[in-house]
Amino acid sequence: xxxxxxxxxxxxxxxxxxxxLALLQNNTDQEAKWIVQKxxxxxxxxxxxxxxxxxxxxxxxxxxxxxxxxxxSGSAKALGTTNLLLKAASEARQRHKFFNGIGTTTPSTNSIxxxxxxxxxxxxxxxxxxxxxxxxxxxxxxxxxxxQTGQIQPEFNVTVDLIRSEHMSAAxxxxxxxxxxxxxxxxxxxxCDWLRSFLFAAQVIDEISPRSxxxxxxxxxxxxxxxxxxxxxxxGIDAEYVSLEDIIPxxxxxxxxxxxxxxxxxxxxxxxxxGERIKRCMPRVPVVTGFFGPVPGSLLRQVGRxxxxxxxxxxxxxxxxxxxxxxxxxxxIFTADPRKVPxxxxxxxxxxxxAAELTYYGSEVVHPFTMEQVIRRKIPIxxxxxxxxxxxxxxxxxxxxxxxxxxxxxxxxxxxxLLDQSLANDELRRNKRLPTAVTIKERIVVLNVNSxxxxxxxxxxxxxxxxxxxxxxxxxLISTSEVHVSMAIEDNLSKTTMERLVGELRKSGTVSVHxxxxxxxxxxxxxxxxxxxSGRMFTSLGQGNVNIEMISQGASEINISCVIESRDAAKxxxxxxxxxxxxxxxxPRGRVGPWLF
Numbered sequence: 001x002x003x004x005x006x007x008x009x010x011x012x013x014x015x016x017x018x019x020x021l022a023l024l025q026n027n028t029d030q031e032a033k034w035i036v037q038k039x040x041x042x043x044x045x046x047x048x049x050x051x052x053x054x055x056x057x058x059x060x061x062x063x064x065x066x067x068x069x070x071x072x073s074g075s076a077k078a079l080g081t082t083n084l085l086l087k088a089a090s091e092a093r094q095r096h097k098f099f100n101g102i103g104t105t106t107p108s109t110n111s112i113x114x115x116x117x118x119x120x121x122x123x124x125x126x127x128x129x130x131x132x133x134x135x136x137x138x139x140x141x142x143x144x145x146x147x148q149t150g151q152i153q154p155e156f157n158v159t160v161d162l163i164r165s166e167h168m169s170a171a172x173x174x175x176x177x178x179x180x181x182x183x184x185x186x187x188x189x190x191x192c193d194w195l196r197s198f199l200f201a202a203q204v205i206d207e208i209s210p211r212s213x214x215x216x217x218x219x220x221x222x223x224x225x226x227x228x229x230x231x232x233x234x235x236g237i238d239a240e241y242v243s244l245e246d247i248i249p250x251x252x253x254x255x256x257x258x259x260x261x262x263x264x265x266x267x268x269x270x271x272x273x274x275g276e277r278i279k280r281c282m283p284r285v286p287v288v289t290g291f292f293g294p295v296p297g298s299l300l301r302q303v304g305r306x307x308x309x310x311x312x313x314x315x316x317x318x319x320x321x322x323x324x325x326x327x328x329x330x331x332x333i334f335t336a337d338p339r340k341v342p343x344x345x346x347x348x349x350x351x352x353x354x355a356a357e358l359t360y361y362g363s364e365v366v367h368p369f370t371m372e373q374v375i376r377r378k379i380p381i382x383x384x385x386x387x388x389x390x391x392x393x394x395x396x397x398x399x400x401x402x403x404x405x406x407x408x409x410x411x412x413x414x415x416x417x418l419l420d421q422s423l424a425n426d427e428l429r430r431n432k433r434l435p436t437a438v439t440i441k442e443r444i445v446v447l448n449v450n451s452x453x454x455x456x457x458x459x460x461x462x463x464x465x466x467x468x469x470x471x472x473x474x475x476x477l478i479s480t481s482e483v484h485v486s487m488a489i490e491d492n493l494s495k496t497t498m499e500r501l502v503g504e505l506r507k508s509g510t511v512s513v514h515x516x517x518x519x520x521x522x523x524x525x526x527x528x529x530x531x532x533x534s535g536r537m538f539t540s541l542g543q544g545n546v547n548i549e550m551i552s553q554g555a556s557e558i559n560i561s562c563v564i565e566s567r568d569a570a571k572x573x574x575x576x577x578x579x580x581x582x583x584x585x586x587x588p589r590g591r592v593g594p595w596l597f
Contacts, residue, residue, distance in 0.1 A: 027283075067286065086217070174231050195216070195219055210300070242278065326384070329386060331393060332348075332391075333363070333394040344577065352396055448513075498513075546564055549565075
């Protein structure tokens with residue numbers, strides 16, 4: 001096959017004989033484009049073999065593939081790697097009386113710090129571009145303070161054991177080749193040894209800095225990517241594990257960039273660095289950690305737990321990829337949540353603005369900042385289903401005239417043509433000025449503030465917004481008049497914090513609190529030009545006896561939102577979907593699964 005590189009290697013089999021095995025490698029044709037495939041924690045946790053067998057192997061002959069993995073999910077939600085790591089970090093702050101043996105510990109032979117101090121590991125390390133995030137000196141220092149066998153062990157040891165057990169079980173279930181399995185098990189053991197020592201050191205100094213917390217959370221991506229690398233190799237794909245924890249250049253004083261300068265120039269520099277690093281993996285398939293090292297102000301604080309999506313976007317730009325693929329457990333974005341709306345349909349094409357609105361008002365599409373990084377470079381984002389890899393998914397397109405690949409890259413059509421071919425309803429084909437989707441965001445609290453002054457002071461609104469700012473409250477929707485303000489916020493404040501907030505707001509006027517509410521949003525790029533859509537939306541709700549608490553329209557004019565009672569959420573979704581999206585029950589639709597909510 002043209003452009004397909006094979007690497008003939010010899011891997012031991014379960015018998016005494018050996019057999020040559022041809023490993024698939026990335027396409028080296030100059031015309032072949034990169035595709036970045038990002039897999040979430042659930043996909044890595046449940047479908048690692050499917051990813052190797054059905055997805056990566058299907059693309060590798062015509063494209064250059066880069067794989068980005070999140071930390072894997074566990075056999076139960078509480079056993080998810082990131083949740084366990086956060087728990088371990090919390091437990092490391094709980095000091096215990098077992099420091100009486102500090103300085104006398106002898107390192108175990110299978111510890112990663114043995115290799116760091118010059119002792120060879122008992123098994124060959126997995127092909128890797130980075131060692132664990134610790135220098136030999138640091139490793140030796142942590143060894144000296146680690147608790148001895150027989151001493152009281154810290155609580156986080158149990159949590160680390162859970163992380164180890166989950167990954168060991170996944171490795172045994174996914175990998176057939178005994179040498180690859182042994183190699184991966186050794187990596188898991190060594191990494192978990194490093195994590196224990198890191199947490200113990202944090203417990204000794206009684207501090208976990210934001211940067212240390214980032215490193216602890218980033219540990220999950222390391223294990224997830226090593227597991228995926230091993231699975232790919234076990235399935236005959238020449239994969240290379242790549243850690244990006246040291247990708248951000250640092251100055252002589254050890255700082256990555258000046259504090260507070262986390263701007264587009266910083267992300268552009270990361271884009272260049274990750275692109276150059278991954279290109280050096282050719283022709284192997286890089287399996288890349290979503291964690292990309294210390295970021296000023298902390299990666300978790302600045303970006304949040306969605307940093308793996310952000311890294312995928314930066315990598316797609318750095319590689320000038322033909323598209324960024326976000327693989328989930330659903331076919332894409334639907335016109336409504338199919339679990340609640342039986343007539344919901346898969347949306348083939350959606351604009352970045354529409355996707356951003358849907359993300360903000362209840363769906364889990366792609367974070368707007370992540371979209372911005374690739375859309376500004378005219379790179380489309382495709383959301384696909386790991387359980388249905390032949391499906392075309394939903395494309396978030398930067399330009400209606402750009403060409404994107406379909407059917408695993410075997411055909412190319414302009415998005416505008418794809419849009420016309422995908423519309424099953426004749427009216428939609430004739431008139432595309434229709435809403436795109438309806439979404440619901442639950443667990444909402446409405447705060448109403450009425451001024452207690454006969455003549456309203458010019459500081460009325462300033463006082464309210466200042467109070468919200470002091471409490472760090474983000475307002476989802478707001479409706480104002482000269483003497484009244486209604487605000488919809490997420491119901492995520494503690495009882496004490498809410499009482500204090502309401503107490504402060506009462507200095508500005510009378511306050512009422514309405515719980516168990518939901519935000520209903522109708523989203524569509526063409527809605528700014530649609531006459532009568534608001535009337536149709538609210539008439540439908542009224543005819544369905546759905547009470548409206550407040551109404552708001554976004555400044556972008558592509559969404560109309562209102563607050564209703566949560567108990568009416570499912571009914572309201574169906575009413576608006578039927579009356580405003582004009583979707584009939586018959587016709588093709590995607591596989592029913594959770595909408596990205």
